[in-house]
Amino acid sequence: MGDDATRCRPGAFARAWAKAVSGTSYLPMAQAQLEEMLQRLTERLAQALRAEPFDLRIGQQVGAELVQAHIASAEGLGRTVEVIQLRLVRDLDLVVDDVEDRMARLLATVATGYARALRDRTLDEQESIRRAAMMARAQAERALRDSEARFRHQATHDPLTGLPNRTLFTERLTDAITAPGRGADRVGVCFLDLDRFKVVNDSLGHQVGDSLLVTVAQRLHRALGEHLVARLGGDEFVILVERTAGTDDAVKVAEAALAAVREPALVDGHELTVSASIGIVERPVAGTSPMDLMRAADSTLHWAKAAGGARWSLFDADRNRRELARYALSAAIPAALDRGEFYLDYQPLTSLRDGRVLGMEALVRWRHPELGVLRPDSFIPLAEETGLIVRLGSWVLAEACREAGTWPGPDGDAPFVSVNLAVRQLHRTDLVTEVRGVLGRTGLPPHRLQLEITESTMMSTVVEPVRALRVLGDLGVRVAIDDFGTGYCNLAYLRDLPVDELKVAGEFVTGLRAPGSGTDERILASLVSLAHALDLTVTAEGVETADQADRLRAIGCDAGQGWHFGRPGPAAPHLGRVPAHVDAAP
Numbered sequence: 001m002g003d004d005a006t007r008c009r010p011g012a013f014a015r016a017w018a019k020a021v022s023g024t025s026y027l028p029m030a031q032a033q034l035e036e037m038l039q040r041l042t043e044r045l046a047q048a049l050r051a052e053p054f055d056l057r058i059g060q061q062v063g064a065e066l067v068q069a070h071i072a073s074a075e076g077l078g079r080t081v082e083v084i085q086l087r088l089v090r091d092l093d094l095v096v097d098d099v100e101d102r103m104a105r106l107l108a109t110v111a112t113g114y115a116r117a118l119r120d121r122t123l124d125e126q127e128s129i130r131r132a133a134m135m136a137r138a139q140a141e142r143a144l145r146d147s148e149a150r151f152r153h154q155a156t157h158d159p160l161t162g163l164p165n166r167t168l169f170t171e172r173l174t175d176a177i178t179a180p181g182r183g184a185d186r187v188g189v190c191f192l193d194l195d196r197f198k199v200v201n202d203s204l205g206h207q208v209g210d211s212l213l214v215t216v217a218q219r220l221h222r223a224l225g226e227h228l229v230a231r232l233g234g235d236e237f238v239i240l241v242e243r244t245a246g247t248d249d250a251v252k253v254a255e256a257a258l259a260a261v262r263e264p265a266l267v268d269g270h271e272l273t274v275s276a277s278i279g280i281v282e283r284p285v286a287g288t289s290p291m292d293l294m295r296a297a298d299s300t301l302h303w304a305k306a307a308g309g310a311r312w313s314l315f316d317a318d319r320n321r322r323e324l325a326r327y328a329l330s331a332a333i334p335a336a337l338d339r340g341e342f343y344l345d346y347q348p349l350t351s352l353r354d355g356r357v358l359g360m361e362a363l364v365r366w367r368h369p370e371l372g373v374l375r376p377d378s379f380i381p382l383a384e385e386t387g388l389i390v391r392l393g394s395w396v397l398a399e400a401c402r403e404a405g406t407w408p409g410p411d412g413d414a415p416f417v418s419v420n421l422a423v424r425q426l427h428r429t430d431l432v433t434e435v436r437g438v439l440g441r442t443g444l445p446p447h448r449l450q451l452e453i454t455e456s457t458m459m460s461t462v463v464e465p466v467r468a469l470r471v472l473g474d475l476g477v478r479v480a481i482d483d484f485g486t487g488y489c490n491l492a493y494l495r496d497l498p499v500d501e502l503k504v505a506g507e508f509v510t511g512l513r514a515p516g517s518g519t520d521e522r523i524l525a526s527l528v529s530l531a532h533a534l535d536l537t538v539t540a541e542g543v544e545t546a547d548q549a550d551r552l553r554a555i556g557c558d559a560g561q562g563w564h565f566g567r568p569g570p571a572a573p574h575l576g577r578v579p580a581h582v583d584a585a586p
């Protein structure tokens, strides 16, 4: 075999080979690249044919390389074998001994290399497919787990503060109550609410409010780390105190929470000092439910608020029962009105000058079918809270005016009727219309109606209600400040208000001692003269003795009201009566 053998037209053979295999499988290379590669393989084939002794590795390598180059189909192999067999020797002008024998062996080695490479590749592919499938599954499972965890986290946490939310809290509380064992036979809940948070929100904006909530949440979490702290919404937080040994354990947690909240906080450049109120319930888990516990904690929180805030209160079953009864009572007001269970007692406001009955205060009573006659203190405060006072108050106003219209007196000079007005009534936009309507229907002259507004109501009253009072004042309706002296009203403030009369609180009268000796007496004296300077008449409330009446008259008080002059009762006996002891006084 000559040295120049390979110099003969390997290019032509490679081109023929390329043509034969192209189209037998997808080739990721250009035609030129393919030819170049096949040309290299052609030279290797020529080398194999000539090698002495015959080297079967070369043919196998060529087969393997074909597979690597993606000429990897049965057809591709068939055409390759064919083209080698038919053209290799001829195209390259090869001179080889035993050419047929060598050619047969060469083709066999190429086919073997090819088959092995193909098998390896298939195994590799299968393996990598298997591995990829495994990885994909693992990845999918991880993603699912992650998103489940994320979803669960979102569903159980508050987005603003990151604290557990009501759902998670309820789950944990339910577990604490119902999961047996773990030595947990008592549990505590501290229900916390920030005091006056609305003021922060309203005056500094919701953003500052939100930042404050986040700060509070972080502090509670830090201070009470081991206990579950959750945000229920708004400015309400709740702390679960598990496995308590007694109330002390829950109280300690509440105190730590109050201390954590109390620290001044720098929020968006504002230094804020907030306080919180906490309702604490701590009890055996047996016989309670999450709902019971939360309801009790909520009521207890309101006790802490009502006591002024910045404190904790401990649940008290007796007090709770009393309050529930009070609520039930106030809820029954509308039906009782429909059934006509309310009536009015009257108490005279008596002139200290001549003993004449100047007016009569209407005091509402409830003839309760089961509880007997109820005094207003047992249902009015709650009716004011719940708003039911508005309907009840309307009834009182109408009934008082109706009755007063029947009182005898010379030329409309019968006593006026004095009606207590709750703050809610004063804030109604249709107060003027209502009063006008009642006066119109009953024919009562406006100057025979007096409206009593407590000092604290007056002080908390904004522009609109004052305007309404002014309109009523212009109509001729009298306005009195009730319980004067118990609040913070000052006379200078009253000067600008449409007021006719001060009703001085009974406390002042109780304090009256020997003539000229008591501080109360001097205070009262100057109050009376100031009131007179402002053109206001003064009625003293709670006058129980003749001695008090004498002293009040000496001070210059215009009128008195109290047991000494007459107890609350039906109007008739008070009318036209001139008590002898007043008459007799100098």
Ligand code: C2E
Pocket: 347, 362, 363, 364, 375, 376, 377, 380, 389, 393, 396, 420, 421, 422, 482, 483, 506, 541, 542, 543, 544, 561, 562, 563, 564, 568
């Ligand atoms: P108030 O306006 O201060 O009414 C006077 C209260 O003092 C009455 O209690 C009266 O019975 C009591 N009282 C009268 N004289 C004496 C006395 O000499 N000594 C003592 N210690 N007490 C005396 P009452 O009738 O229980 O009314 C309590 C409160 O309920 C009233 O206080 C008033 O604020 C409110 N109220 C009564 N009726 C109505 C109403 O129709 N509407 C509204 N909004 N409140 C009402």
Ligand code: CA
Pocket: 361, 420, 452, 482
């Ligand atoms: Ca009154």
